[in-house]
Amino acid sequence: MGFSIYDFSDFINNIHAFLSETFSPVAGNIIGMVIVAACFLGFIALLGLSLVYIERKVCALFQQRLGPMRVGKWGTAQTVADIIKLIFKEPLMTKDSDKFLFNLAPFIVMIAPVMAISLIPFSKGLQAVDFDIGIFYIVAVSSIGVTGILLAGWSSNNKYSLIGAMRSGAQIVSYELSVILSLLTIVVLSGSLQLSVIVESQREGWWIFRGHIPAIIAFIIFIVASTAESNRGPFDMAEAESELTAGFHTEYSGIKFAYFFLAEYVNMFIIAAVGATIFFGGWMPLHIGNIEFFNNAMDLIPPVIWFFMKVSAIIFLLMWFKWTFPRLRIDQMLTLEWKYLLPLNIMNILLMSIVVLTDFHF
Amino acid sequence: MLSSIKKYFSDIYNGVKSLFTGMKVTGHYVTHPSEIITQQYPENRDTLKMFERFRGEVVLIHDENNEHKCTGCSACELACPNGTIEIISDKAIDEETGKPKKIIDTFVYHLQMCTFCNLCILACPTDAIKMAQTYEHSVFDRSELTKVLNKPGSKIMQGIK
Amino acid sequence: MEEVAQNIETQEYFINMGPQHPSTHGVLRLMLTLDGEIIKKVEPHLGFIHRSIEKMCEKDSYQQVVHLTDRMDYLGCHINNEAVCLTVEKGLELEVPERVKVIRTIISELTRLSSHQLWWGVMGMDLGAITTFLYGFRDREMITDIFEETCGARLTMNYNVPGGLMFDIHPNFQNRTKQFLEHFKKKLPEYDELLTGNVIFTERTKGIGYLSKEDAISYGVTGPSGRASGFSCDVRKKNPYSAYDRVDFKEILFMEGDCFARYQARIAEMWESMKIIEQLIDNIPEGEYKAKTKAVIKLPPGEYYQRVETPRGELGVYIISDNKKNPYRVKFRSPGFSNLSALDKMARGFKIADLVAIMSTLDLVIPDIDR
Numbered sequence: 001m002g003f004s005i006y007d008f009s010d011f012i013n014n015i016h017a018f019l020s021e022t023f024s025p026v027a028g029n030i031i032g033m034v035i036v037a038a039c040f041l042g043f044i045a046l047l048g049l050s051l052v053y054i055e056r057k058v059c060a061l062f063q064q065r066l067g068p069m070r071v072g073k074w075g076t077a078q079t080v081a082d083i084i085k086l087i088f089k090e091p092l093m094t095k096d097s098d099k100f101l102f103n104l105a106p107f108i109v110m111i112a113p114v115m116a117i118s119l120i121p122f123s124k125g126l127q128a129v130d131f132d133i134g135i136f137y138i139v140a141v142s143s144i145g146v147t148g149i150l151l152a153g154w155s156s157n158n159k160y161s162l163i164g165a166m167r168s169g170a171q172i173v174s175y176e177l178s179v180i181l182s183l184l185t186i187v188v189l190s191g192s193l194q195l196s197v198i199v200e201s202q203r204e205g206w207w208i209f210r211g212h213i214p215a216i217i218a219f220i221i222f223i224v225a226s227t228a229e230s231n232r233g234p235f236d237m238a239e240a241e242s243e244l245t246a247g248f249h250t251e252y253s254g255i256k257f258a259y260f261f262l263a264e265y266v267n268m269f270i271i272a273a274v275g276a277t278i279f280f281g282g283w284m285p286l287h288i289g290n291i292e293f294f295n296n297a298m299d300l301i302p303p304v305i306w307f308f309m310k311v312s313a314i315i316f317l318l319m320w321f322k323w324t325f326p327r328l329r330i331d332q333m334l335t336l337e338w339k340y341l342l343p344l345n346i347m348n349i350l351l352m353s354i355v356v357l358t359d360f361h362f
Numbered sequence: 363m364l365s366s367i368k369k370y371f372s373d374i375y376n377g378v379k380s381l382f383t384g385m386k387v388t389g390h391y392v393t394h395p396s397e398i399i400t401q402q403y404p405e406n407r408d409t410l411k412m413f414e415r416f417r418g419e420v421v422l423i424h425d426e427n428n429e430h431k432c433t434g435c436s437a438c439e440l441a442c443p444n445g446t447i448e449i450i451s452d453k454a455i456d457e458e459t460g461k462p463k464k465i466i467d468t469f470v471y472h473l474q475m476c477t478f479c480n481l482c483i484l485a486c487p488t489d490a491i492k493m494a495q496t497y498e499h500s501v502f503d504r505s506e507l508t509k510v511l512n513k514p515g516s517k518i519m520q521g522i523k
Numbered sequence: 524m525e526e527v528a529q530n531i532e533t534q535e536y537f538i539n540m541g542p543q544h545p546s547t548h549g550v551l552r553l554m555l556t557l558d559g560e561i562i563k564k565v566e567p568h569l570g571f572i573h574r575s576i577e578k579m580c581e582k583d584s585y586q587q588v589v590h591l592t593d594r595m596d597y598l599g600c601h602i603n604n605e606a607v608c609l610t611v612e613k614g615l616e617l618e619v620p621e622r623v624k625v626i627r628t629i630i631s632e633l634t635r636l637s638s639h640q641l642w643w644g645v646m647g648m649d650l651g652a653i654t655t656f657l658y659g660f661r662d663r664e665m666i667t668d669i670f671e672e673t674c675g676a677r678l679t680m681n682y683n684v685p686g687g688l689m690f691d692i693h694p695n696f697q698n699r700t701k702q703f704l705e706h707f708k709k710k711l712p713e714y715d716e717l718l719t720g721n722v723i724f725t726e727r728t729k730g731i732g733y734l735s736k737e738d739a740i741s742y743g744v745t746g747p748s749g750r751a752s753g754f755s756c757d758v759r760k761k762n763p764y765s766a767y768d769r770v771d772f773k774e775i776l777f778m779e780g781d782c783f784a785r786y787q788a789r790i791a792e793m794w795e796s797m798k799i800i801e802q803l804i805d806n807i808p809e810g811e812y813k814a815k816t817k818a819v820i821k822l823p824p825g826e827y828y829q830r831v832e833t834p835r836g837e838l839g840v841y842i843i844s845d846n847k848k849n850p851y852r853v854k855f856r857s858p859g860f861s862n863l864s865a866l867d868k869m870a871r872g873f874k875i876a877d878l879v880a881i882m883s884t885l886d887l888v889i890p891d892i893d894r
């Protein structure tokens with residue numbers, strides 16, 4: 001089959017050819033899609049389980065605790081036990097809630113990350129869809145999630161949920177701008193919106209090093225804005241446990257609650273993956289210019305490992321934020337966006353354009 | 363104008379710097395797992411030792427001959443603010459003098475009502491009762507918390523009045 | 524635009540905050556009237572944990588009254604006990620040994636430290652930094668260990684009896700306390716690094732929940748909350764009891780009157796408490812740990828009042844005696860109740876998130892409010 005851990009494109013093409021030969025080309029395509037979809041569903045489930053476990057362990061380390069230790073060795077089966085518990089819990093509903101929207105909301109929240117994850121290049125050739133407007137698509141799709149949050153808050157018929165949903169709406173709509181602009185800063189450098197091209201363009205060094213000052217500023221803005229977009233602390237105003245009990249998902253229980261929970265973690269993965277792809281070269285190993293022996297040595301580590309190393313580093317950073325900082329207030333958060341991040345971002349794009357025009361990057 | 367721009371950027375700088383100061387503190391603990399303070403409770407039962415003054419529950423001290431020092435004077439019963447202790451006493455004849463005297467029949471202790479204030483221990487004139495260092499008091503039925511402290515067949519020590 | 528806004532029919536938004544709510548610290552119910560997120564009115568409703576402690580005191584002997592006060596302000600229980608004992612001693616005109624005074628002062632200050640540590644952790648958690656909660660508890664654990672070794676319990680210690688202490692201090696007490704001071708001197712600057720200097724924290728607290736000095740006095744807001752408004756009300760300075768007349772410490776005063784001032788007042792109080800303990804810990808005089816009292820205490824007929832400084836403010840104990848072995852009437856002037864009464868004044872015009880910050884800087888303990 002031509003399987004290689006370093007380059008998946010032959011392997012994928014062979015499978016595709018095999019399916020097209022065995023069945024008709026159309027049926028082969030459809031079967032291929034189903035296989036990919038199943039893979040992604042499995043991956044998302046696994047991702048949710050492992051990220052919840054990692055988050056709990058990392059949080060425990062920050063707080064001088066051990067974290068889950070009981071179920072399985074070092075508590076590794078804790079999240080499995082939690083999911084089983086959530087599945088068997090009664091799905092409660094408030095009396096006058098809008099039943100249709102109430103049940104719809106968790107799925108809408110879940111759709112956004114599932115649609116976005118298909119664009120992520122996990123390794124060379126290991127990418128489900130490769131649009132030439134990849135970044136644009138991811139940004140557009142990931143804002144669907146806010147609809148789900150608004151619906152959840154509205155249909156719960158709970159005042160706390162409604163406040164949480166309204167906060168979330170204001171938050172995501174404004175922080176979207178900063179995410180897009182910070183990503184565009186790198187697009188100015190790489191000259192393409194296609195994710196595979198952006199990764200390929202970092203063969204001689206990651207953009208965060210080659211783009212120096214403007215790229216680092218863009219990365220900081222991206223991390224801050226995307227933390228806010230994923231409703232994670234210190235921007236978890238929509239949940240705001242100490243103010244609104246649980247915000248928009250106060251009234252959800254059982255598996256519907258699990259969907260919100262899962263969506264948060266998959267969103268976090270997507271943010272980390274996009275950040276890693278745009279700023280840190282995705283699956284591209286660490287290359288420094290044309291130093292042959294160094295680049296060859298780095299190439300020995302498979303690209304998949306590089307990708308997941310970078311993603312975990314960014315996820316760790318996000319967790320570090322969440323477990324260190326107090327929460328902002330809603331108006332301060334909007335001030336941060338409109339008075340600080342957005343002007344800085346626009347100045348940064350200008351700076352980046354000058355850098356690109358004068359060829360002042362590495 | 364220039365000063366306000368300067369202030370704008372110095373605000374950003376100071377803000378980001380203060381955030382990094384906080385992250386340094388939490389980061390320190392991630393890199394120092396030896397400072398973890400969790401005690402894994404049910405596992406460390408064997409090594410977990412309470413301080414000697416810890417108030418777990420009231421016990422009546424019995425020696426190896428199954429004898430205790432309680433005269434049934436009910437000073438502890440009076441000292442208790444919550445009616446935790448009930449002493450049901452009996453009349454008996456003193457073997458030496460032949461006079462009637464009071465002995466305890468049952469020393470009832472309601473653990474569910476006890477606030478562990480230690481007043482009964484202070485009140486006891488013969489030091490017959492003390493606080494034990496037990497700490498696992500959960501039971502399935504509330505009635506199990508009502509305890510009889512004098513052991514079956516026990517009697518008062520010689521020479522305790 | 525404004526014309527449109529005027530023509531839209533709007534409604535006031537009413538929300539029940541509590542009795543089950545993460546940041547009301549117990550069973551306090553707040554009825555909030557909101558305009559969007561802005562608070563128009565706060566109405567606290569009490570009584571969810573009312574146990575009629577004052578009435579229960581009337582059937583108890585004076586020794587038994589002490590243990591009930593553990594259940595009022597459970598974070599400053601030693602100071603509550605001390606207040607009752609001081610009142611009874613005042614009625615008996617009993618002079619307690621010097622050793623008792625010094626030990627009571629040390630343990631009072633340890634109680635204050637442990638209460639402020641817990642407050643600091645909870646304050647961080649209310650503002651969304653959950654890690655501070657664990658750090659606060661980590662340091663508090665050392666104090667509760669000291670208490671457990673000497674007093675026999677971690678929270679409801681009941682270490683005081685009228686006339687002195689229940690038993691002498693444990694031989695390890697001084698060593699452990701010194702170890703704790705050494706440890707906490709290194710950890711307290713961490714508190715500043717995590718919260719005090721943090722830009723998000725200062726933004727959340729500066730200028731929030733302003734209480735003027737006049738309002739603090741008229742609402743009777745005492746303790747660190749009152750002193751942050753410039754109301755000099757430290758009973759330890761104004762009306763020294765136990766060994767406070769012989770130690771050197773500052774009364775912490777801030778003039779800003781906002782959440783950040785109240786926060787700073789408590790952090791500064793922790794340093795002062797450590798200073799007091801340091802002065803006394805090596806100078807505990809030898810002597811009896813309890814003055815001689817009768818087994819049945821009867822106060823001469825009359826009224827007795829004693830006030831002390833708890834971590835939350837001024838606690839007053841008022842006892843009327845009619846020469847029986849139990850008091851005729853007991854009244855506690857609890858600091859939390861008066862502090863809570865100023866909440867409406869402070870919270871109006873701010874947002875829900877600010878209300879949480881204001882409540883946590885008031886350091887409410889609900890059993891202390893309801894009794």
